[in-house]
Amino acid sequence: MKTLDHTVAAVPLLQGRVLLHEQARNIPRPRPALDDGLSGVVMTGANADARAFQLRTDVGYQGTLLIDSAVYTTYTATAEEPFMAPPDELFGAVNDSLTFQKARGATAALTPTGYIPPANSRALKAVLREANRIERADTLVSLPIDVTWLNRDNIGQLIAVCAKIRHPKAVILFRQFDPLEQTKDVPANLRRLFTEVEHMSLLRTDLAALDVMAHGALCAGIGVQSSLRHAIPPDEKAQIGKRGGGPTYPHVLMPQLMCFKGAESLSTLYANADPATCDCEECGGRGLDRFFLSDGDTRREADSHNILTWGEWVSDMAGYQPGIERKTRWRNKCAAAVDRYALENQRIGLGASPRSGFQVPAPLKAWATLPVTP
Ligand SMILES: [Zn+2]
Known part of the structure; x- marks a missing residue:
């Protein structure tokens, strides 16, 4: 070395x-x-x-x-x-x-x-x-x-x-x-x-x-x-969504919606509908509801899916000129993802009660709408 x-x-x-x-x-x-x-x-x-x-x-x-x-x-x-x-x-x-x-x-x-x-x-x-x-x-x-x-x-x-x-x-x-x-x-x-x-x-x-x-x-x-x-201040403990210990499940990057979603809630959301699928090398077209398991293999598979998914976005971005072109492409990509939420919620039968479906994360909404400056 x-x-x-x-x-x-x-x-x-x-x-x-x-x-x-x-x-x-x-x-x-x-x-x-x-x-x-x-x-x-x-x-x-x-x-x-x-x-x-x-x-x-x-x-x-x-x-x-x-x-x-x-x-x-x-x-x-x-x-x-x-x-x-x-x-x-x-x-x-x-x-x-x-x-x-x-x-x-x-x-x-x-x-x-x-x-x-x-x-x-x-x-x-x-x-x-x-x-x-x-x-x-x-x-x-x-x-x-x-x-x-x-x-x-x-x-x-x-x-x-x-x-x-x-x-x-x-x-x-x-x-x-x-x-x-x-x-x-x-x-x-x-x-x-x-x-x-x-x-x-x-x-x-x-x-x-x-x-x-x-x-x-x-x-x-x-x-x-x-x-x-993210990181947590030295004097605070990590707050997790639910009380007590129990198994933890992977967070899955949703390729169309551009958000990380817990495997447990994905399994609930897709309980009565065809799951969103992914064409990355790891998933090969399989459903994204399959990570609701706490074993190491599932976690590694979820990690690989996540890395392959954002890795492709990084490669795409590198293909655009830095500056206005790159900024505009990124904004358009975020805006397209935001637009997908209602469609996906409707597809899985949650269109009428959006609170129970996928929610657009606030930062994604900001990236999709903040003005692009030269
Ligand atoms: Zn995948």
Whole structure:
């Protein structure tokens, strides 16, 4: 394995890629049909560095790779210690962490930034201060921000700080459930952040990855597991839709409707109708109601279906000129998906009571209707 030193710039190696954000708990495996020129892997979680190394050495993976040790899940940034490192050796410890990631096979390095709480300007400015001390070309400054930073009141300051950080940046959004559903102006302001600041990326997200890519992002990362499609503040527990433990079922990306839907609710929705089908390599025309099982094979099959589905959208997008053409195509694709909801609900006999059928997610509606600007 050849390691890249700190003088090799991150930007050209990451430009235009949509990465797979993977949980390090699982043994690394090659994923299906990922175009090496458009993709890569972000290994995350407690053993991210060891798993990343395994992916390089055992699996022989040669593509783009980031290591996200996700310190933001347990550590909150402060004005004194924005990165997880002892204050008296902050600079040295951060540099060691970045060098270590590279030694484990990372293409570029991510700063070990703590979670940046709502409206905590001092913590955000501390990230700027310490980030600009880093003298390396290979570093992405990770910005694990509470989603309220994208509100009308805070977006101006966030943009100003991001513009002053002289490294590429990687935003991770925090909130229970879908961060983009929290307030109405979040999708528009996220887009504004990515349009106004150069070299921004969005990691650990869902289809918002495609929206920012259409609007000039450096790169993005989509979570393979639903827990990796957003992050939760260190002092909160993940709230799941239902009480108690019990089995968990895969979330399935619906190709026509462009939304993730739980396997359990798909099985209910399609109980008395022909299920929507999928023509991806994994599904081969089979129904999308078949994932209501909690075993590992079903989960892997659902993961592959999801990756193949959005992977095709990434390839499509790469085929359009960046700028107005790409933005318009993406908006039209979202609008076509929004239009499909009523049709699908009617087809399965739920047309008269839309509350029980498929609901258009608020971010998708925003992407379908927000104006396209040059
Ligand atoms: Zn499929």
